[in-house]
Amino acid sequence: MDLFNEIRPIALADARVIYHPSPDLGLHPDAIFAALRAEIPWEQHSVNIHGQIIPQPRLSSWHGEVVHTYSTLAHVLVPHPWSGVVAHLRERVEAICAARFNSMLANLYRNGQDAIGWHADDEPELGPAPVIASLSFGAERGFHMRRKDDHAQVKRITLEHGSLLIMAGAMQRHWQHAVMRTAKPIGERINLTFRLTAGSEASVGAL
Ligand SMILES: O=C(O)CCC(=O)C(=O)O
Numbered sequence: 001m002d003l004f005n006e007i008r009p010i011a012l013a014d015a016r017v018i019y020h021p022s023p024d025l026g027l028h029p030d031a032i033f034a035a036l037r038a039e040i041p042w043e044q045h046s047v048n049i050h051g052q053i054i055p056q057p058r059l060s061s062w063h064g065e066v067v068h069t070y071s072t073l074a075h076v077l078v079p080h081p082w083s084g085v086v087a088h089l090r091e092r093v094e095a096i097c098a099a100r101f102n103s104m105l106a107n108l109y110r111n112g113q114d115a116i117g118w119h120a121d122d123e124p125e126l127g128p129a130p131v132i133a134s135l136s137f138g139a140e141r142g143f144h145m146r147r148k149d150d151h152a153q154v155k156r157i158t159l160e161h162g163s164l165l166i167m168a169g170a171m172q173r174h175w176q177h178a179v180m181r182t183a184k185p186i187g188e189r190i191n192l193t194f195r196l197t198a199g200s201e202a203s204v205g206a207l
């Protein structure tokens with residue numbers, strides 16, 4: 001059996017979701033984790049909820065060619081240029097997905113208390129049916145999905161060290177996702193989500 005090509009479609013109505021437990025990323029996942037941990041400039045981002053500045057329960061870093069000015073963010077995020085292992089992974093993931101990505105959000109979940117709440121990556125600049133490629137390294141975490149119009153429809157998968165989750169089709173239109181807090185004593189997890197964002201590429205140089 002060729003483990004690198006073991007691809008598992010996730011059955012989700014009105015969405016296209018594919019899970020690769022061990023895609024060929026050209027480097028061992030342990031080495032990728034160590035390189036990402038050291039190379040990425042991890043930052044504390046905050047959201048502005050009705051004038052209250054709230055730090056996110058994780059560290060993050062934007063990379064690529066697109067400036068993000070999402071309404072909930074408390075500050076404009078100027079992305080870091082592609083470099084090192086991040087640039088390498090972008091090429092590998094583009095080849096595996098046969099898709100182009102110009103933006104990547106990195107998240108560092110320091111322990112089980114770090115999380116990301118229910119949301120969909122449905123910003124207009126991602127388009128109606130974005131392909132989002134999500135790489136996971138380090139501690140395994142549960143990835144929860146629920147249907148936007150029926151929160152009783154839920155699905156949970158485990159994102160393993162070195163895995164790739166591809167979210168496509170109308171996933172972001174019909175489903176939300178989250179990584180919940182856990183009381184389990186677990187270590188660090190790094191997640192990278194590669195996206196293709198329209199619009200603001202030209203403004204990078206202006207900032
Ligand atoms: O950590 C994950 O697996 C998900 C991250 C996520 O949903 C996001 O950055 O939009």
Ligand SMILES: [Fe+2]
Nearest residue numbers: 119120121177
């Ligand atoms: Fe997301």
